[in-house]
Amino acid sequence: METTHVAIIGMGTVGTGVAHLLLDQSDRLAQHAGRRVNLKKVVARDLKKPRDVQLPAALLTDDIAQVTDDPEITAVIQLVGGLEPARTIMIQLLESGKDVITANKALLAEHGPELFDRARQLGRSIAFDAAVGGGIPMVTNISQCLSANQILSLHGILNGTCNFVISQMDTAGASYADALQEAQRRGYAEADPTMDVDGSDAAQKLAILVHLAFGARVPWQEIPRQGIDTLQPADLQFARELGYRIKLLAVAQLVEEGLELHVAPQLVRHDSPLAEVRDAYNAIRVVGDAVGRVWFHGLGAGQMPTASAVVADLIDTVVGRAAITFRTLELWSQRPARVMPRDYERVSSRYYLRFDVEDHPGVLAEITGILGRQQISIASVIQHEASESGDEIVSLVVMTHTTTEGGLRKAVSEINVLPAVQAPTMVLRVLD
Numbered sequence: 001m002e003t004t005h006v007a008i009i010g011m012g013t014v015g016t017g018v019a020h021l022l023l024d025q026s027d028r029l030a031q032h033a034g035r036r037v038n039l040k041k042v043v044a045r046d047l048k049k050p051r052d053v054q055l056p057a058a059l060l061t062d063d064i065a066q067v068t069d070d071p072e073i074t075a076v077i078q079l080v081g082g083l084e085p086a087r088t089i090m091i092q093l094l095e096s097g098k099d100v101i102t103a104n105k106a107l108l109a110e111h112g113p114e115l116f117d118r119a120r121q122l123g124r125s126i127a128f129d130a131a132v133g134g135g136i137p138m139v140t141n142i143s144q145c146l147s148a149n150q151i152l153s154l155h156g157i158l159n160g161t162c163n164f165v166i167s168q169m170d171t172a173g174a175s176y177a178d179a180l181q182e183a184q185r186r187g188y189a190e191a192d193p194t195m196d197v198d199g200s201d202a203a204q205k206l207a208i209l210v211h212l213a214f215g216a217r218v219p220w221q222e223i224p225r226q227g228i229d230t231l232q233p234a235d236l237q238f239a240r241e242l243g244y245r246i247k248l249l250a251v252a253q254l255v256e257e258g259l260e261l262h263v264a265p266q267l268v269r270h271d272s273p274l275a276e277v278r279d280a281y282n283a284i285r286v287v288g289d290a291v292g293r294v295w296f297h298g299l300g301a302g303q304m305p306t307a308s309a310v311v312a313d314l315i316d317t318v319v320g321r322a323a324i325t326f327r328t329l330e331l332w333s334q335r336p337a338r339v340m341p342r343d344y345e346r347v348s349s350r351y352y353l354r355f356d357v358e359d360h361p362g363v364l365a366e367i368t369g370i371l372g373r374q375q376i377s378i379a380s381v382i383q384h385e386a387s388e389s390g391d392e393i394v395s396l397v398v399m400t401h402t403t404t405e406g407g408l409r410k411a412v413s414e415i416n417v418l419p420a421v422q423a424p425t426m427v428l429r430v431l432d
């Protein structure tokens with residue numbers, strides 16, 4: 001049997017998991033690859049740091065040149081996080097003739113076009129299934145298995161931290177702050193969770209998926225996004241009462257005017273598979289014109305789920321499948337779907353609105369009057385009686401029929417300045 005020599009750069013959580021699979025499951029991997037896959041070098045920053053994997057001493061180095069200068073090593077797994085030195089390392093690897101496998105979503109979302117172009121100029125490939133959805137083979141499925149389809153839409157729960165926080169608020173009635181603290185305690189959330197909770201992480205993943213599914217290269221910063229940090233347990237309770245759950249969704253859908261993209265917490269019907277996605281799990285619903293709806297569900301992060309995707313990418317690379325997928329992605333990118341200009345008059349949906357208002361007569365009429373003037377028709381209203389403790393602020397919840405976001409924004413900005421309204425209105429889209 002022939003042998004392919006490979007290396008890992010970055011021996012953190014995922015790198016350790018990948019090393020375990022390569023060292024402990026070499027026979028299984030050889031069967032899948034039709035050749036031996038030999039881990040020849042591991043590059044770490046600190047050689048003295050204790051690792052959860054027994055590495056033969058000759059493998060470990062802190063000198064990347066031992067990989068780039070070794071012509072026997074043809075594929076490299078790059079697991080250094082962040083933007084730099086990860087970007088420079090990727091370029092060094094490509095320029096020294098290596099095919100690269102990475103799980104670094106932030107790097108691809110920021111520098112993907114540059115890195116992909118460079119790889120193509122050099123005749124190399126980049127495989128990145130682990131960068132979106134961790135262990136769920138989303139990238140491979142969208143780019144290979146669904147290639148007979150025009151993808152019509154993607155609806156993804158792509159951030160496990162947010163899904164965990166929302167699940168805690170929903171099932172345990174936890175406040176947003178307590179749920180986030182619990183996510184940090186369990187290691188789901190970073191010490192600084194800003195990129196997760198403000199929707200940036202999901203937008204980065206959506207930008208990668210949109211490139212695969214629609215050929216469009218969209219800077220992730222241009223994707224409109226709303227985070228979960230303003231959600232209150234009351235929103236989860238009201239959603240339940242209305243027969244829905246709330247999920248942070250990353251959405252791409254083809255509409256008449258082009259591709260509509262956004263990341264936002266949304267109401268999803270309680271009996272839909274998206275509503276069933278709990279804790280730190282991820283899921284994505286893809287609609288293709290031939291296949292109809294397909295679902296993918298699983299762990300979107302974690303050492304071994306992510307290592308599973310990285311090693312599958314490695315096998316695809318050594319057998320040559322990754323190069324084919326990478327080339328097709330280029331062809332696909334030459335006819336990208338047009339991204340819809342951000343025009344709120346053209347975006348329409350049903351909406352959930354929560355107003356925190358003073359509990360006195362006439363407030364409901366004032367609010368519904370403003371909605372009516374913007375042609376926003378009301379599907380249902382919930383107002384619970386004020387508590388006996390004499391709360392003077394009550395939540396008023398309105399579900400609208402389908403309306404344009406432009407009209408809704410105008411109405412909400414008028415409502416927010418009414419004297420009886422005590423806090424900015426919570427506005428959430430509804431996915432029926």
Ligand SMILES: NC(=O)c1ccc[n+]([C@@H]2O[C@H](COP(=O)([O-])OP(=O)(O)OC[C@H]3O[C@@H](n4cnc5c(N)ncnc54)[C@H](OP(=O)(O)O)[C@@H]3O)[C@@H](O)[C@H]2O)c1
Pocket residue numbers: 009010011012013014015043044045046049079080081082085103104105106130131134300301302303306
């Ligand atoms: N963890 C997950 O569940 C998960 C899921 C999907 C995607 N990812 C992505 O996978 C990548 C790796 O994640 P991770 O969780 O394994 O991160 P991590 O635990 O922080 O590991 C990163 C490793 O890279 C090493 N490193 C940094 N600079 C280096 C350099 N110049 N040369 C060699 N090594 C260097 C670090 O060394 P030190 O140990 O010396 O600091 C660290 O061990 C990230 O891009 C992440 O976003 C992770």
